Amino acid sequence: MKFYSVHIDKKDVLGHVLFWLTWIVTFVLVQSLGEGKHEYFVWLMYYLITLPIFVVHTYLIAYWLVPVFFFKRHYLMLTLIGFALLFVFSVIELVVSNELVFKVFDPSKEFQPGYLNFKNILISGLGNHYIIFVFLAIKAGKSWYSSEQRREELMLSSVETELEIYQYQLQPKLILSLVEQMEMLAQKQPDKAPDMIIKISGFLNRFLFDGKEDMISLQLDVKLLEEYLDIHRVALGDRLHLNFVVNGNLKPYIVPPLLLLPFLHDSLKIVYECNNSFEISVIIKTERNYLLFSFSIWSEQNFRLPDNSNLEITKKRLNYRFRGKHRLIENIDDNFNEISLEIFT
Numbered sequence: 001m002k003f004y005s006v007h008i009d010k011k012d013v014l015g016h017v018l019f020w021l022t023w024i025v026t027f028v029l030v031q032s033l034g035e036g037k038h039e040y041f042v043w044l045m046y047y048l049i050t051l052p053i054f055v056v057h058t059y060l061i062a063y064w065l066v067p068v069f070f071f072k073r074h075y076l077m078l079t080l081i082g083f084a085l086l087f088v089f090s091v092i093e094l095v096v097s098n099e100l101v102f103k104v105f106d107p108s109k110e111f112q113p114g115y116l117n118f119k120n121i122l123i124s125g126l127g128n129h130y131i132i133f134v135f136l137a138i139k140a141g142k143s144w145y146s147s148e149q150r151r152e153e154l155m156l157s158s159v160e161t162e163l164e165i166y167q168y169q170l171q172p173k174l175i176l177s178l179v180e181q182m183e184m185l186a187q188k189q190p191d192k193a194p195d196m197i198i199k200i201s202g203f204l205n206r207f208l209f210d211g212k213e214d215m216i217s218l219q220l221d222v223k224l225l226e227e228y229l230d231i232h233r234v235a236l237g238d239r240l241h242l243n244f245v246v247n248g249n250l251k252p253y254i255v256p257p258l259l260l261l262p263f264l265h266d267s268l269k270i271v272y273e274c275n276n277s278f279e280i281s282v283i284i285k286t287e288r289n290y291l292l293f294s295f296s297i298w299s300e301q302n303f304r305l306p307d308n309s310n311l312e313i314t315k316k317r318l319n320y321r322f323r324g325k326h327r328l329i330e331n332i333d334d335n336f337n338e339i340s341l342e343i344f345t
Contacts, residue, residue, distance in 0.1 A: 019138070020051065023131060042106045049100050050093055057089040058132050062139055090125030091116060159320050166313055170262070175204065177265065178231065181272065185235050196234055203227040207258075215321070218253035218291070222246055222284055225260060229282070232268050240271055241279040248286030253345070256317050260295050262310035263339050267297045276301040289345050296338040305337055318343075 024047045032040040061082065069078035094116060102109040178200050186193040206224060226244060233242050260282065271278045276299045283294040297305075311330065318326045322343050331338040 019135070020055065023134075024048065024051065038106070042101070042109070045105050046097055046101045050096055053089055053093050053096060054128065054131055057085060057128075058135050060085060061132055062136055066136070086125040086129070087121060090121045090128065093128060094121065094124055156320075159316055163313075163317060163320060170258075171208065174207070174261075174265065177269075178204070181232075181235055184272075192234060196231065199227065199231045199234060203231060213257065215254045216257045218250040218255050218284075218286070221255055221257055221259075222250060224258060225264070225282060225284075228261065228264065229280070232271075236271060239275075239277050241277070243279070243281040243283075245281070245283045245285075247284070250284075250286060253286060253291055255291070255343070256321055259314060259317065259341065260293055260339070262314065263295050266305055266310065267295075267337070270297075270303055270305060274299075274301070274303060276303065291343040291345065293341040293343075294338070295340075296336065298336050300335065302334040311339075314341075 024044070028040060028043045028047060031043040065078060065081060065085070069075070069081065094111070098111045098115065102111070182193070182196055182200060185196055203224070206220075206227065229242055229244060233240060264280070264282075267278075267280065271280075279298045281294070281296045281298075283292065285292040285294075311328075315328060318328065318341070322345075325344045327342045329338075329340040329342075331340070
């Protein structure tokens with residue numbers, strides 16, 4: 001008989017010891033409740049002396065019989081071997097308890113001659129299976145919990161990788177966009193080019209070095225958004241009216257960098273492509289244990305933003321950092337688009 005390649009992890013030894021100690025203490029109390037001290041002693045000796053029998057029987061089923069036959073759907077062999085183990089260990093338990101426990105410590109509990117009959121063996125074996133069922137239930141629950149933890153860790157690792165890739169993709173995408181806008185401005189309004197170069201240079205320096213962390217201070221995030229919008233305010237002139245409002249104390253908060261930037265970037269592309277006038281509002285508000293980011297774009301003429309994949313990646317960023325502590329709301333109309341993000345800290 002060859003054991004399956006499933007063994008008790010050394011880290012779980014303490015858990016197994018506690019399980020069997022709890023079993024001994026609990027059933028000594030149950031068997032002896034309301035009786036004298038001698039009764040407690042007899043049942044304590046019973047459970048201590050028969051413990052190896054229960055341990056071996058339980059572990060044979062949990063770590064050999066179930067993995068080898070149940071998980072492979074060999075149910076007939078499982079039943080036959082399980083019954084054989086029940087019979088063998090029931091006989092051993094009856095003999096040991098009678099000869100080494102009751103005869104020695106309490107002869108009044110000694111079994112009558114002929115006690116090793118099929119009926120007694122079957123009843124004793126079935127009665128002793130409760131500990132096996134409890135052990136298997138705990139083992140199954142622990143296995144389920146461990147698998148859920150592993151699945152959660154894999155999902156978390158996948159999200160971390162995706163967010164890292166996104167952050168690396170965002171940098172060149174943003175730089176390329178700003179360079180293209182700089183070229184367009186230099187051709188159409190060369191007098192604005194020097195000021196634009198200075199603003200882009202300052203923003204990129206802060207963006208590439210200060211904004212590369214997973215979490216940054218809200219003060220720095222606000223500064224980056226202000227500098228980014230200021231670049232486009234210079235480039236677009238009268239066609240873009242900007243409202244940037246900050247209320248509350250920013251110092252206590254740290255946030256994932258530039259949560260609103262992808263939405264601003266897509267919206268500003270529309271402004272560059274259209275001849276309409278647009279109004280963009282950014283509101284950042286802090287209260288005790290509460291943070292609000294709000295972004296909206298409005299025009300007298302209808303417009304359509306591109307399909308917003310940024311919304312999904314932003315949701316993942318929020319779930320990664322603020323699971324269960326945020327709310328993201330999108331409000332879309334023909335000439336209006338609004339994103340509101342609430343974070344509860």
